[in-house]
Every structure is written in C-alpha cells, then in structure tokens.
Amino acid sequence: MSVPVLAxxxxxxxYGRGPTRFEALKGVSIxxxxxxxxxxxxxxxxxxxxxxxxxALLDKPSKGEVELSGRDAAALSGSALNKTRNETFGFVFQQxxxxxxxxxxxNVTLPLRIAGVRxxxxxxxxxxxxxxxxxxxxxKNKATDLSGxxxxxxxIARALxxxxxxxxxxxxxxxxxxxxxxxxxxxxxxLNRTHxxxxxxxxxxxxxxxxxxRRVYIRDGLVVESLAAPTGVAPGASTSTSIASSSAGTTxxxxxxxx
Amino acid sequence: xxxxxxxxxxxxxxxxxxxxxxxxxxxxxxxAFTLTLTSGVGxxxxxxxxxxxxxxxASDIITVTKTAEETTTEGPAEYNPDSNLVDGQFxxxxxxxxxxxxxxxxxxxxxxxxxxxxxxxxxxxxxxxxLGDGGQYQASVGSxxxxxxxxxxxxxxxxxxxxxxxxxxxESYITPLGFSGNSDxxxxxxxxxxxxxxxxSSTIDxxxxxxxxxxxxxxxxxxxxxxxxxxLYSAQSVGLxxxxxxxYSSATVRFDDTISDEALTDLRDDLTAAGYDSTTVEDxxxxxxxxxxxxxxxxxxxxVIALIAAGFGIVNxxxxxxxxxxxxxxxxxxxxxxxxxVFSLFSxxxxxxxxxxxxxxxxxxxxxxxxxNTALAGxxxxxxxxxxxxxxxxxxxxxxxxxxxxxxxxxxxxxxLRAAKADPIESLRYE
Numbered sequence: 001m002s003v004p005v006l007a008x009x010x011x012x013x014x015y016g017r018g019p020t021r022f023e024a025l026k027g028v029s030i031x032x033x034x035x036x037x038x039x040x041x042x043x044x045x046x047x048x049x050x051x052x053x054x055x056a057l058l059d060k061p062s063k064g065e066v067e068l069s070g071r072d073a074a075a076l077s078g079s080a081l082n083k084t085r086n087e088t089f090g091f092v093f094q095q096x097x098x099x100x101x102x103x104x105x106x107n108v109t110l111p112l113r114i115a116g117v118r119x120x121x122x123x124x125x126x127x128x129x130x131x132x133x134x135x136x137x138x139x140k141n142k143a144t145d146l147s148g149x150x151x152x153x154x155x156i157a158r159a160l161x162x163x164x165x166x167x168x169x170x171x172x173x174x175x176x177x178x179x180x181x182x183x184x185x186x187x188x189x190x191l192n193r194t195h196x197x198x199x200x201x202x203x204x205x206x207x208x209x210x211x212x213x214r215r216v217y218i219r220d221g222l223v224v225e226s227l228a229a230p231t232g233v234a235p236g237a238s239t240s241t242s243i244a245s246s247s248a249g250t251t252x253x254x255x256x257x258x259x
Numbered sequence: 260x261x262x263x264x265x266x267x268x269x270x271x272x273x274x275x276x277x278x279x280x281x282x283x284x285x286x287x288x289x290x291a292f293t294l295t296l297t298s299g300v301g302x303x304x305x306x307x308x309x310x311x312x313x314x315x316x317a318s319d320i321i322t323v324t325k326t327a328e329e330t331t332t333e334g335p336a337e338y339n340p341d342s343n344l345v346d347g348q349f350x351x352x353x354x355x356x357x358x359x360x361x362x363x364x365x366x367x368x369x370x371x372x373x374x375x376x377x378x379x380x381x382x383x384x385x386x387x388x389x390l391g392d393g394g395q396y397q398a399s400v401g402s403x404x405x406x407x408x409x410x411x412x413x414x415x416x417x418x419x420x421x422x423x424x425x426x427x428x429x430e431s432y433i434t435p436l437g438f439s440g441n442s443d444x445x446x447x448x449x450x451x452x453x454x455x456x457x458x459x460s461s462t463i464d465x466x467x468x469x470x471x472x473x474x475x476x477x478x479x480x481x482x483x484x485x486x487x488x489x490x491l492y493s494a495q496s497v498g499l500x501x502x503x504x505x506x507y508s509s510a511t512v513r514f515d516d517t518i519s520d521e522a523l524t525d526l527r528d529d530l531t532a533a534g535y536d537s538t539t540v541e542d543x544x545x546x547x548x549x550x551x552x553x554x555x556x557x558x559x560x561x562x563v564i565a566l567i568a569a570g571f572g573i574v575n576x577x578x579x580x581x582x583x584x585x586x587x588x589x590x591x592x593x594x595x596x597x598x599x600x601v602f603s604l605f606s607x608x609x610x611x612x613x614x615x616x617x618x619x620x621x622x623x624x625x626x627x628x629x630x631x632n633t634a635l636a637g638x639x640x641x642x643x644x645x646x647x648x649x650x651x652x653x654x655x656x657x658x659x660x661x662x663x664x665x666x667x668x669x670x671x672x673x674x675x676l677r678a679a680k681a682d683p684i685e686s687l688r689y690e
Contacts, residue, residue, distance in 0.1 A: 053684050058593055079597060086595025093687065097590045101275050113268070114596045116261045 003070040004031040005166060005198055006055050011064035013050050024050040026221040027064070034165065037192050037199045039209035042218035049170065051218060052202045056089055056168050057081050086115050090159030090197075092188075094171035096151045098143040104154055105130065105139040111162045129157040133187065149180030156187055166198045167191070173208060185211065260600050269607035273615075276580065280612060283569070283576045287616025287663060288623070290566035294659050295624025296649065297562055301555030303650035308548055310410065319516035320404060322380065322538045323368060323530060324509045325358040359506030364535075371533060373514055373526040379507035383491040386460070388428075388481065389450045390436040398432070399480040400451065402488035404511060409482060413441035414469030417484035424465035424487035426451075429479055430472060441470045451481075453491060457498035463490055512537070566663060569616070570670040573609050577674035581605065581681075588678050589686025602679035609671020610664050617663035621656055 013025040024047045032038055032055070042048035053059045054066055057073055066073045068084065076084065090111075098107050109117075109126040117125070130136045133153045138146065143154060152172065159167050169188060173181030185208060192199045201212060209215045217225040260268070273280045360379060368377045381402070387395035403409070409416040409427060417425035428436075428444060438444040444467050452462045465487050473479065483491065496504045514526060523539075530537045581588065588601060628649030635648055 056593075058684050082595040082597050084595070085593065091590075091593055095586075095687075097586050097687065099587050099590075102271070110591065111594045113264050114260050114591060114594050114600075116264070118261075 002033060004067070005034045005069055006032040006200075007067040007070075008051070008055065008061075009065045009067065011051075011054055011061040011066065013047075013054060013059070014062050024221055025054070025061070028218070028221070028223050029064075030055075030216060030223065030226075032166075032198060032200060034198055035192070035196045036214065037189065037201070037212040039212040039215045040200065040202045040218060041204060041206070041209045041215055043204055046218045047221040048202050048204075048218045052168055052170060052200065055200065056091070057085055086111055087162055088165050090162065090164035090167040092152070092155050092159050092167060092169040092172045094174040096155050096175070098151060098154060100142075100144045102143060103139065104135065104141050104143050104146070107143045107154055108157045108161055110158060115162065125161055126157075129161040130154075132160065133157045147180075148176050149183060152176060152180070152184050153187065156184070156191075160191070164197065166200065169199060169201045171203055171205075172201065173205065174203075181208075260596065260604075265600065265603055266607055266611075269604055269611050272580070272584075272604070273608050273611050276583075279576050279579065280615075283572045283612055284616040284619070286569035286572040287566065287613060287667070288620040290562055290569045291617040291620025291659060291663050292624045292627070293565055294559060294562035294663075295621045295651075295656065296628060297555060297558035298655050298659065299624065299628045299649040299651050300558070301551065302652045302655060303646070303648045304551050304555075305548060306650050307646045308544060308551065311544075319513055320540065321512045321514065321527070321530070322509050323360070323377075323512050324536045324538075325360050325364060325534065359508065360510050361502075361506050365510060367533060368510060368512060368530070368535065371512075371526070371529050373518070373522065373529070375513045375515060377513075378511045380509040380511050381488060381492045381507060383453070383483075383488060383495055385451050385453045385491065387452045388432065388436070389452065390438070390447065391450075393437040394435065395452065396432065396435055398451070400426070400483050400488070400491065401480045403427075403482050403484060405513075409469070410472040411469045412472045414445035414467070416471075417468050417482060417487075419485050421484055422486055424463065424490060425468045425484040426465040426487060427469040427471050427482040428467055429481065430470055431479065432481075433470060444470055451491065453495055455495055455497035459497070461494050461497075463487070463494060566666055570666045573612055573667050573670035574673055576612070577605060577609055577671055578677070580608070581674045581678045584678075585681065585686045588681050589683040592681065592683040593687065598679040601681070602675045605675035605678045606668055606671045609667045609675070613664040613667025613670075614660070616667075617660045620663075621659055625651055625656070 008028050008030045010027050010029050011025055012023065012027055014021055014023040016022055028047075028051060030051075040048045040051055050059075054061050057066065057068070057076075060074065068076075068088075073081070073084075099110070105123070105126050108129055109122045112122045112125060127136060127139060130139055133156060135150065135153055135157060138150065138154075143151070146154065152175070167188070172188065173184055176184060188199055188201070189211060191197050199212075201208065203209055213228070215225075215227045216223055217227075365377050365379060368374060383400055383402075385398055385400045388398040389395045403417055403419055405419050407416075411427070412430055414427070417427050426449070428449070430441065433441055433444055436444075436449065438447070447467050448464050449467055450462050450464050452460060454460050465483065471482065512530070514523070518526075527537045527539075592598075592601065628651065631649055632647055
C-alpha cells in the first residue's frame with residue numbers, strides 16, 4: 001500500500017488546563033491517500049474541525065503525530081510548515097474569507113503573492129484558475145459584489161491557484177442554497193477526478209459526505225465509524241470516476257445551512 | 260511575499276479605508292508642518308547670523324585681553340603701580356578692569372605656540388564724517404581685519420593692506436552725506452574729523468570704496484582699512500605719552516584655523532596660563548546663536564509633541580485595521596505567510612502613513628515658509644535686508660521626513676506585533 005499523503009497517528013488535542021481543560025480529540029488515527037476524497041462528518045463540537053486543523057498543519061497535536069507523506073510534521077520548521085501549507089494545501093472555507101474591496105483576481109492570487117511569485121506570472125496563473133471556474137470575466141470585479149456561488153467559486157480558484165495536492169474544504173456548501181451548493185460540489189469532485197487532487201471535506205451534511213470515497217464519523221473526539229463509499233470502492237484507490245459521475249445529478253435535496 | 264509586493268500591499272491596504280487613513284495622515288501632517296516651519300525659522304535665522312558673523316570677524320582670530328589680577332576677590336583691589344589700566348580705549352566685550360596690553364605683552368603672546376601673528380587692536384574715536392562742504396554727521400569707525408567679509412550693497416570692501424586710505428560707508432549715510440545713490444558714493448572722497456589728546460581737531464580724507472548693508476551687528480559704523488586706521492590712531496594719539504600710546508585694550512591673535520578643536524582649546528589654555536583672556540568669534544556669536552537655538556528647540560519640542568500625539572493616532576488606526584482584518588490575517592497565515600512578513604506588512608503600512616503625512620506636511624510647510632518670507636520681506640523685516648526668516652536645509656527637511664517615518668514605525672510595532680502573533684485558527688473561527 002502506498003504511503004498516505006496525510007496520516008494521523010493516535011492524535012490527542014486538548015485546550016486549557018486544570019479544571020477547564022477540554023479534550024477535543026481523544027486519540028484519532030486516520031490515513032488519507034493521494035487522490036482520495038474523504039468526508040470528516042460530525043456535529044458541532046465533535047472535534048471534526050480540530051482534526052482538520054491538525055491535518056492542515058495549522059495546529060500541533062498535544063499527543064500523537066501527524067505525518068506528511070510518511071514524515072512526522074512536528075519535525076518541520078516554522079518556515080517549512082508555511083511553505084507546505086502554501087504549496088501543498090488549498091483551503092476552501094464556508095465563510096469564503098474574501099478580502100473586501102479588492103478585485104477577484106487579487107483575491108485569487110493571494111497564495112501566489114505570499115509565495116513571492118512575480119506580477120506577470122501571478123496574473124497568468126490567477127487568470128488560468130479563474131478560467132477553469134468560468135469566472136475570467138469577473139476578474140476585475142470587487143470580490144464583495146459577487147453572488148454566494150460565485151464567491152465560493154472564487155474561493156476554489158484561490159485554493160487551486162498554487163496547484164495543491166490536497167484541498168481542505170470546511171463546510172464548502174454550508175452558506176449556499178442547494179442548487180449552487182450542488183454546482184460547487186461538482187466542481188470539487190471534478191477537480192479530484194481530473195487533477196487527482198486529494199479532497200478533504202469537513203461537513204455535517206450527510207448527502208455531501210455520501211459522495212465521497214470515504215466517510216469518517218467523529219463524535220466526542222473519537223472516530224466512531226469509517227465507511228467506504230456505497231459502491232464499495234476501496235479507500236486509496238484513485239479510480240473514483242464512476243462514483244463521482246454517477247452521483248453528479250443526484251444531489252437535489254436541500255443542504256442544511258449551518259448557523 | 261517579496262519586498263515589492265509587501266510595499267504594494269501595505270500601500271493598497273492603507274488606501275482601502277480612506278477616511279481613517281486620511282484622518283491619521285492629517286494628524287501627522289500638522290506635526291510635520293509645524294516642525295518644518297520651526298526648524299525652517301531656526302535655519303533661516305542661524306544662516307543670517309552666520310552671514311553676519313563673517314562681517315564681525317574672521318574665524319581664525321582670537322581677541323586677547325589681559326586679565327587684571329585679583330578681580331575675583333571681594334573688596335577693592337590693591338594698588339599696583341605697574342598696572343596700567345586702559346583709559347578711554349575700550350573695545351569689544353571688555354567690561355570691568357582690563358589691563359593694558361603693552362608691546363612687551365605682544366612679544367609674549369607671539370611666543371605662545373600655535374600663535375601665527377599678534378596685532379594690537381587699536382580703537383579710534385572719530386567725531387564726524389563729511390562730504391566736501393556738506394553737513395557733518397557723527398560716525399564711529401571700525402577697522403576691518405583680514406578674513407572679515409562685509410555685506411556689500413555697492414562697490415568692494417576696503418582692502419586691508421592697501422596703502423591708500425579706504426573706507427566703506429553704511430547705506431544709512433548715503434543720503435544724509437549728499438550722495439545721489441549707493442553707486443555714486445563709490446570712488447568719492449570723504450573727510451573724517453577727530454580730536455586728539457590735546458583737544459586739537461584734525462581731519463583725514465579717505466576714499467569710499469564700497470557701501471555696506473546694515474547687518475545685525477555693527478551695521479552702523481564705517482569700516483576702515485589698516486592704513487586709514489593707523490593714520491586715524493596717530494592723529495588721535497598726538498599729545499599722549501609714549502607709554503599710553505603704546506598700550507592697547509586688546510590684541511588680535513591669529514591662528515591656523517584648520518587646527519582641531521582640541522588644539523584650539525590647548526592654545527587658549529596656554530593663553531590663560533600666560534595671564535590673558537581669550538575670546539574667539541565663535542564665543543561672541545555663540546551666545547547669540549544658543550539663544551536662537553534654545554527658542555527653536557522649544558518650538559520644535561511642541562511640534563514633536565504633536566507628532567507623538569499623531570503616533571498614538573497611528574497605533575489606534577492600525578489596531579482598528581488589525582481588528583477589522585482579523586480574518587484576512589488568519590487567512591494569510593493559514594496560506595503560509597510567516598509572522599515576520601505579517602509584521603512587516605503592518606509596519607510598512609504605518610511607515611507609509613507616516614511618509615504620506617510627513618511628505619505632505621513638509622511640502623506644505625515649505626510653501627507656507629516661502630509665503631511668509633514674501634509677505635514679511637516687504638513689511639516687518641524690511642529693516643533687516645538679507646534676512647530670510649524661513650530657510651530650508653535639504654538635510655533638515657530630509658531628517659524631518661525620516662524622523663516622522665521612524666516615529667510611525669515605532670507606533671506601528673504594537674499593532675503589527677499583535678497581527679504577527681494572531682493564531683490563524685482563532686482568526687478563522689466562525690462557529
């Protein structure tokens with residue numbers, strides 16, 4: 001079996017100390033393979049967001065280790081961590097986090113600007129990402145003037161612009177109506193299919209989770225269940241084409257909008 | 260993020276919240292504007308003094324007087340038959356009891372190491388000056404010394420070692436004496452009248468070679484060259500005993516003005532040890548300049564207080580900005596922007612605001628300064644030609660801009676540190 005692109009080895013995470021100490025994760029192990037789509041499912045406060053933050057190397061576990069392509073991430077220096085997050089990961093958030101008052105293109109090229117890519121190259125790659133999401137004509141618009149679905153597409157373009165190998169999507173459809181939510185979902189699964197990008201989705205939406213290769217259920221800081229996709233495709237197999245295409249038209253039911 | 264992008268982002272971020280940036284820039288503008296004007300006044304007045312200094316004396320001379328002994332003890336000094344107090348020839352800053360400098364003293368002074376030459380300072384008291392048969396006007400005659408530069412409005416200044424009797428007239432004498440104009444006076448001969456020790460009046464004719472501009476110091480006396488001064492002195496000393504005639508209130512010591520300050524101090528210490536008081540031109544002007552400097556310092560102090568207040572404005576503005584952009588900062592950090600870069604981004608924003616405020620403030624200050632100069636030149640300062648009240652030294656102006664940017668940077672560190680320390684997870688939390 002291939003080395004997982006990301007792996008959690010019995011990770012614990014607690015906040016605070018003494019009587020106010022709160023344990024968000026109580027020993028979670030998970031392997032995520034390259035080219036996989038995985039849903040981390042759970043209710044509010046289940047620890048699913050904490051798990052995503054640890055996997056995305058935004059935080060360090062209190063105990064246990066996170067492995068990046070088989071290597072302990074704790075050994076990485078601060079700048080190497082920053083570089084990894086910048087070049088390997090893409091982030092899609094429920095709340096978009098677009099910088100108000102700046103253009104769509106500037107928002108999309110933010111990761112490139114952080115990476116120090118020069119102006120012309122940055123523009124070229126930003127436009128390429130926008131074209132991929134059919135937003136090229138909006139490049140000069142203010143990010144705040146777009147509709148919800150367009151905003152989320154801009155966010156995906158921003159996550160894609162650095163050609164990441166892993167995209168983290170935290171409730172990507174939570175702020176969208178079901179129709180635009182479905183479009184965004186299609187885009188994410190399509191990226192996985194055509195570019196082989198590993199997609200990690202954190203959600204409490206069962207229907208979105210059901211479209212993934214694998215669902216990991218988290219409750220009270222523990223993995224309670226891990227299910228492969230209904231069609232029985234093994235985790236780690238990157239041949240998820242059939243699932244994605246077969247389920248593409250089925251997501252018509254209402255997605256729950258989160259608070 | 261490379262440096263160019265950092266600066267670009269900082270600039271566009273500051274422009275994003277226009278009203279807030281504008282108000283902060285305005286606060287800095289007021290400070291920088293005031294500082295520019297006050298330091299401009301300091302530069303203007305000091306520059307005027309420097310110009311005037313060269314008409315008071317050369318920079319390579321020391322005026323030496325002989326210290327009267329026991330002047331510090333209380334009560335009357337004991338009579339010393341050898342002590343020959345100077346009578347009627349006071350000159351310069353001499354005040355209480357100055358002992359006369361005799362030819363023997365001149366020889367002594369010449370022995371002191373570092374002294375190039377010693378000349379007795381002779382003072383002449385003239386009665387009047389007259390053109391032809393015209394009116395007689397009271398006049399005092401000063402002698403020029405080598406290295407002195409007079410502020411001429413017409414003609415040239417008298418040549419120190421010329422054989423002819425040369426004199427420069429202050430501009431205020433031109434019309435009363437009957438000249439039609441400044442240039443008319445140049446080349447004419449005027450008569451100087453004086454009374455000798457026996458009470459006999461005599462006259463000496465001298466050629467006017469130039470017309471001087473009234474300055475801050477000594478602007479109302481005529482300036483004679485050495486030959487004329489000696490002639491006047493001889494005429495005035497008729498009937499004096501030789502010992503009185505050869506005693507002077509002070510002497511002028513010339514030194515090499517390229518020597519270091521330490522060497523000059525040593526030289527003056529040697530003079531003091533030999534029993535002489537020494538005064539350089541710097542000493543004479545120094546006290547005047549230090550008064551001006553003190554006033555300017557106080558004014559600058561007020562401007563700096565304004566700038567410090569503006570600094571708190573920057574802290575406030577940027578703290579609000581950091582607060583407002585919590586999400587953006589969190590996002591940038593999540594996407595791999597290091598804390599150092601985030602710090603630079605906000606610091607640069609502060610520096611940019613500082614630069615905007617100071618550049619506009621300095622520019623407006625300079626414009627206002629030129630306006631004030633133009634307005635005052637014809638009215639309040641008409642009696643002080645040559646005085647530019649507000650003058651600008653590129654170095655001083657540059658220093659103001661740099662200082663304000665430094666203050667802005669310091670003010671920016673608090674919000675920038677807060678931004679740099681922000682936890683991306685905390686910043687991006689929305690549940």
